Amino acid sequence: MDALPTPSLVEQLQQRLNQERPDHPRFTGAPLDISPLTPAQLGSLWPAMRRALGNHENPAAQQLATSILQQARQLELSPSLDQDSLLQALRTCLNWQTAVEQLGYCSGPTNAALANELRRILAEPSAQWALNYHQAYLLTQWTDKEAQDALRHCVEEFYLDSPYARQEFELLGQLEPHSRLALAGSEYWTGHHHLSADPARVLMDDPTYVEFSQQILNTAARRLEDIHSGVIPYVADGAFTTHDTPVIARAARVALLRDSPWLPPLMDILLPRACVAPTQAKTAPSQSLAIALGHCVEQVPTPESVQALRNALSLVRHASIQKKLSRNLKPAERGLAQRPEIALRLAPGSVPGKALNGLLRSCLESALWHPFELSFSNWREQLADSAAGSPLAHSLLWIAHPDQGPSRSFLPTADGQALDPWGQPLSLDASCRISLWHPLAVTEAERHAWKALVSAHRLKQPLRQVFREYYLPSPQELESSSCQAFVGHSLSIRPLIGLARREGWKIDDDGSLCRDLGDIRVTFAVGAELYPGLQGHCLSGSASFARRTQKHWQPVLLKSLPPQVFSEACRAIDLLVSVSSFAIEELAQTATGQPLPQTSAGKREQRLNLLAEHNLTQMTLMRGQVLSMAFARLIEEGKVTMDGRHVRVGEHAVHLVTGRVTCDGAPVDMPLAAQSGKLAALPWLPYDEVLLERVANTVCVLLNLPGH
16 A cells, blocks of 8 residues: 655645745745645645635746646546535635536535535526526535425426426436536537537446436437427427437437447437428428537447438438538548447448448558457458458458467458468367457568468558558657657648548647547647648657546556557558658649649758658558569569668669669659559559559669660
């Protein structure tokens, strides 16, 4: 058991929080580490911290209180308040939201003083009580029966035409305490707020609210059906009030988060029928519900809910709803790809097509960092034996995990058999579980064997797998939460932002790029405050990692990261660095028909030299491996040679990083065949990459020159 800190730390903090304003405005005192504090000790400091936070005349105490609060959040340390500390904290509260937060830190009984203070905060019964009935309910439970009865009266009167809101209010007393606190402490319902504020993520584990969600959604679906069948007269936007819509949307989010099996048929009713009038009018039974459900599907997609969204879009006649639901569809499809265990339900019974194939590829690629396994029967049903999934399943490598014995990697064949890395038949146990192969899951010898087999069969993989770059943290970085492997690259901002957006990166509050891989967030510093439309160049910095806890993102040491997650995060950064470098930007613009940037020859040469001298990244090293296998026969014949940074044909050298051609060290302009805007790789290359294709094309042109 950890030793408790000496009282001197608590006493010192109390003294500094309560001291008078210092003589010099810049004196704040030495920073203090609060990690030794217990929840009870932090609770004893809490009232003084609350007072200091609101005291603008004492910046030293205010800064100290802010520092303690920030440290507490990082440590996931919450105060434990007794009745006296709670009372003092409540006396600093000016609104309900803050008061609810304080109540969450105390689990003891109420008393007369607390009740009086909460009555002050609640003020007199009014419509405000009904509008914020989640918070009002929690606050009145600490007061008296008179306040509770007044709240009930306010709700019944205010929500006379909103039965769903009334039903949720009646349910509050049956919920778990943490469920009531989640509802009272959040205003989330449309999908615009941060996910940590979404009460549905707490409510999904409360059986009472889960049952309520199913009941509410069934009732709402029956009402829409009655409107469309004529049992209930149609009134534009009259199906549900704007007070009922958040309740229905919250119930839908709970069901979507749980992937409840009873939800799909209800979504097939709710979404299309909420946004389409039963007549030929361009109005809708409920704009608010249609839009709220669109946000729900975008944030927590399932295959069936995304299909319901598509169906609604094909039927809707209301221009505003059409526009808003269209904005939900693309993010929903991208989000679905991040839930492979759910999304692969699409394959069986679906008609193969470009959109479906793209979605399945995205799902499988996300399985390289998500914990993901299928039973052998589900793998066959959803992938190997399905019309849409079979082409993918038979061109990728998999790992079979038996109940007993070592795991084995295999390649499915068209006749239903399996091959091991050396091309030998492999029998699979029907009880095994199947996961997607990743280079870090096997030994170096096995990786090399798979590369040779794929190259020999000229197997075109739908996603980069066998020749996938992999990354490991350096021994010096294991005890830190950041990686320095990509520091110091000069990046062109326009292609950087464009590629980052397509790859799922977002610009965070300080202008850096961040991306979530499951519960891990990677942040890539670029030395500039990015925003859409920004031009120019920036310098790449470190990559830092954090893990989502219950409330916050906490830094995580690299040694504690799953190896595949670290590798995939670094690979994503390597892609940004490679594509947004100067030479790659020029190539991409040429291929897409856009004008080249006006850059002087001297400056261009300087930038190419700088880029060429950077340490080789894993993408460049893998590019060399691919080309060495592709030109293996020519290398044996001595027509092509390779060194660390170049592919050489006679006196000519093609740089693996920039694609630049030199002859005896002098730059050479090499005319290549016209390229399509799609930037597709040559058919015999194992994966698509624009620079890989350029280097390969250049080598082919050089081989056809006289004398070669």
